Amino acid sequence: xxxxxxxxxxxxxxxxxxxxxxxxxxxxxxxxxxxxxxxxxxxxxxxxxxxxxxxxxxxxxxxxxxxxxxxxxxxxxxxxxxxxxxxxxxxxxxxxxxxxxxxxxxxxxxxxxx
Amino acid sequence: xxxxxxxxxxxxxxxxxxxxxxxxxxxxxxxxxxxxxxxxxxxxxxxxxxxxxxxxxxxxxxxxxxxxxxxxxxxxxxxxxxxxxxxxxxxxxxxxxxxxxxxxxxxxxxxxx
Numbered sequence: 033x034x035x036x037x038x039x040x041x042x043x044x045x046x047x048x049x050x051x052x053x054x055x056x057x058x059x060x061x062x063x064x065x066x067x068x069x070x071x072x073x074x075x076x077x078x079x080x081x082x083x084x085x086x087x088x089x090x091x092x093x094x095x096x097x098x099x100x101x102x103x104x105x106x107x108x109x110x111x112x113x114x115x116x117x118x119x120x121x122x123x124x125x126x127x128x129x130x131x132x133x134x135x136x137x138x139x140x141x142x143x144x145x146x
Numbered sequence: 147x148x149x150x151x152x153x154x155x156x157x158x159x160x161x162x163x164x165x166x167x168x169x170x171x172x173x174x175x176x177x178x179x180x181x182x183x184x185x186x187x188x189x190x191x192x193x194x195x196x197x198x199x200x201x202x203x204x205x206x207x208x209x210x211x212x213x214x215x216x217x218x219x220x221x222x223x224x225x226x227x228x229x230x231x232x233x234x235x236x237x238x239x240x241x242x243x244x245x246x247x248x249x250x251x252x253x254x255x256x257x258x259x
Contacts, residue, residue, distance in 0.1 A: 134178070135237075
């Protein structure tokens with residue numbers, strides 16, 4: 033049974049047109065991450081939430097925003113996608129309250145910008 | 147800051163060969179260590195983990211031992227299969243840190259039949 037679900041698996045968007053990627057989890061984990069992974073590279077952390085506390089990486093462009101309305105859901109908003117934003121976007125979760133766990137990843141959303 | 151360094155790929159081996167992928171880390175606290183595997187077009191899957199010094203993680207014939215004295219977590223498998231072809235990432239989560247998972251750059255493994 034899928035525990036971290038990303039939708040859609042594939043997303044095509046136009047240059048400059050806002051796009052939202054979604055992630056949901058059934059693990060009740062309090063940490064949620066968004067990573068960007070370009071071809072043949074390691075995942076690059078964009079930001080993460082510890083519960084409702086948002087932690088932005090210093091080098092994450094302002095073009096990338098995130099929302100976490102509740103424990104189960106997290107969204108990645110790209111306000112004005114550029115060609116360089118084409119990548120696989122990975123959502124992950126970890127950490128039951130008071131317990132540290134490994135990260136569990138979704139299948140990813142592959143974003144194409146045309 | 148915390149970091150993970152793993153051997154550059156790609157690594158190409160024949161089926162049934164012995165595999166070692168080296169991984170070393172730098173951390174300010176007492177990290178948990180992980181190996182993740184990524185098959186083409188998929189997300190990352192946890193392969194194995196170790197949470198304290200001298201722990202050995204193992205799964206699907208893969209093993210790695212948490213060596214605090216050498217700050218290493220090398221991945222080994224005695225006899226690889228074609229189906230092991232994938233990208234392998236070493237990672238850490240610093241127990242005294244801010245909950246981030248830090249990844250190495252990944253090692254692509256090709257197994258030839």
